[in-house]
Amino acid sequence: MMVVLDAFEAQKVVSLKTSPADLVTETDQGVENLLISAIKEKYPTHKFIGEESVAAGASPVLTDSPTWIIDPIDGTTNFVHRFPFVAISIAFAVNKQTEFGIVYSCMEDKLYRAQRGKGAFCNDIPLRTSGLEDITKALVVTEIGTERDDLSLSTLTSNIYRLLKIPIHGPRSGSIRAVGTAAVDMCLVASAGADAYYHVGMHCWDIAASALIVSEAGGVVHDISGGKFALMSRRVIAASSRTVARGIAQHIHLHSMADPWQDAMDLAVAVAREAGAVIRDALQNDMMIMCKSSSVDLVTKTDQKVEELIISSIKQKFPTHSFIGEESVAAGHLCALTDNPTWIIDPVDGTTNFVHRFPFVAVSIGFAVKKELVFGVVYSSVEDKMYTGRKGKGAFCNGQPLQVSDQTDIKQSLVVSEFGSNRDPEVVDKILTTMQKILCIPVHGVRSIGTAATNMCLVASGSAEAYYEIGVHCWDIAAASVIVMEAGGVLMDVEGGPLDLMSRRVVAANNSTIAEQIVKEIKVFPAERDDTSCGDTH
The missing domain is CATH 3.40.190.80 (D-Maltodextrin-Binding Protein; domain 2)
Structure with a gap:
């Protein structure tokens, strides 16, 4: 907490992550390192999902293992501009269920906390939602998000327009708020400062702690569609009552607001990292080497194993998608790029390097829709460099923006x-x-x-x-x-x-x-x- 307060008034070194509006500072990284190292001292076998760790290439996978879900500075843009809503969010999950959550609103000096089955509190005072049932009297909070493409912005504004037309709390009272931090937004619902919060595009670390706080304060947490909430889905409605939650869901157009391929890209990064681990393990062992089109066109069991791993993982989530894989094509499968969503996979790019243990071997996963490439993930396995690119949203290596050379000679x-x-x-x-x-x-x-x-x-x-x-x-x-x-x-x-x-x-x-x-x-x-x-x- 003191690290954030000390840095609040200081000059900050600001970097970009996924977009010009998705900021990160040295303080974000420093606070996350501080939190994780402190927890690891006492719980060395526990898992972690941290915002800045994921930005640097770690896989955001929630397993049954005890897992800490951390947002070191929720509201980084606020922090950069000294806008006084900045929070630290820490949740703890076991068997994929959040057991307790803590949100500290640093500038307000408010410590929100909840433990499953034991209620929610702010500075040790019990919290209760407003209990409001009438959506026309609701105060709603949401966020602008970091997406700046035309589709996201037009859907954002049209959804706000539909809510204002209900009308919620009268057309002249100004009934939608956005304070710039999802964790605080949801704590406002828990403390009856607002009646509902909705968003598509936030991450598990933004809301893991505050979702439990809302539930323990008597509120409801749903998926944006009105169905069951899933922490890793990046979609949430938190509300004072089921009636208000349903009312919000009925007026949100999910199909255009949600990024249709972000889940696919997140999966590609996670699977590429898993494949890279298989490659690194195989580099330590003897290899069975075969030839394809010539005596220098090599393939190993690892190429085939990694491709099977990638395709089977993707098929579980996207069973109707098509695939072009190097080893599948070598086995006689058709190499055809159609309008169908298609994954283009090289499981081990640099097989000859791999065979000779020359340290440049990559996992390459491209994704195309209607014959146009949408995103690409290249994981240089030995170097542990995760390169990513998304059409219209920039390119990154381990979370750092990439820029080509400016040389013209x-x-x-x-x-x-x-x-x-x-x-x-x-x-x-x-x-x-x-x-x-x-x-x-x-x-x-x-x-x-x-x-x-x-x-x-x-x-x-x-x-x-x-x-x-x-x-x-x-x-x-x-x-x-x-x-x-x-x-x-x-x-x-x-x-x-x-x-x-x-x-x-x-x-x-x-x-x-x-x-x-x-x-x-x-x-x-x-x-x-x-x-x-x-x-x-x-």
Whole structure:
């Protein structure tokens, strides 16, 4: 608490997470580290879900194990602007059920707490909701959220408009509030300072503690649809009564307000991290190595095991979705990108690296809808770097925003490429000729680390200016393509046209100036399209 109060008036170093409105400060990170380290001293075997840990790449998985769910500063934007509603939220769950919750509103010096079955309190005074049954007399709190795309904003405003038209507490009294912290919003419901709170898009750490506080104060906590509340769903209504909760649910248009693919992206990150752990374990053991299209096109049991893990995990949640997986295509499955939501998966990008324990191996998961890429996740398993990109929402590595290099001089550039697995002498000659021409521009250097996905992420992170290759597959580059674009880069075909994901040809660069100069040097050779072949992978 004192850490937050001391930092409140100080100058702050502010960074971005998922969007320009999603802020984080050194104090958020410091407070979370302080809380987790203090708890670990006494409970070393317990699990943690912390906002900043998840932003840095930790998986937000709630298991049956004793788990602490922590928001170190709920209301970071308030904190940055010294707006006086900032809270620390700590919940404790066992067997996926919250047993107690604590919300400390720092500037107000109000300590809200609740234990399951034992009531709710604020500064040791018992809490009760208003008990209001008439929605037309309700004061409602909600939040603007961090989403700034047109769909989210238009749905937000239309939902507020529908509630005001009920009307709630009269049209002139100003009956909707937004104080900038979900935990305090819900504690206001628990203490009868408001009659309802609703939101889509908050996280489990925002509301785990306060949801129990509302329930123990006599209120109700529902899903935004009116159904049973699920802590990990990112959707909630907390209200003084079931009648008010139902009234709110009836006037909220969920289908447009909810982000339809955020759950899918969260799952992709969690599954990629799980797959990475399998890869790291396998690196310590002997490997069974097989060949696919040539003696240098390798596959291991780990490739197949990881792909099965990823696809089975996704199918449990999205059974109607389609899949393009490297090992599935190698086994004869059709490589077809349709309008259906489609996951494009390379379970082990850099299999030859993996076989030789060369430390660049990635899990690549891209997701497309109506043939357009929506998000990409690339997990560099040995480095423990989680790269993510979401169309229109930026690119990140372990929660830190990515930005391509601002270099425009090709002679000051570092270029990455690969030699591929095609050993036809004419093809090899063209690969080497291209590399020689680029080296003689001259550029600072050419690098080859053995994984297309990681190469492209190096461009996205500003470590290299360009990547090019002929012979890659859609699963090699789908996820990283989103990451490059969202980091401010460009993608094109090796002959200068727009990128065709199934063409097996790509140039990724920090800007079009660099990309066009790379294109001029490439000696093109034929590569059979992914969507016209089934078994030739490399």
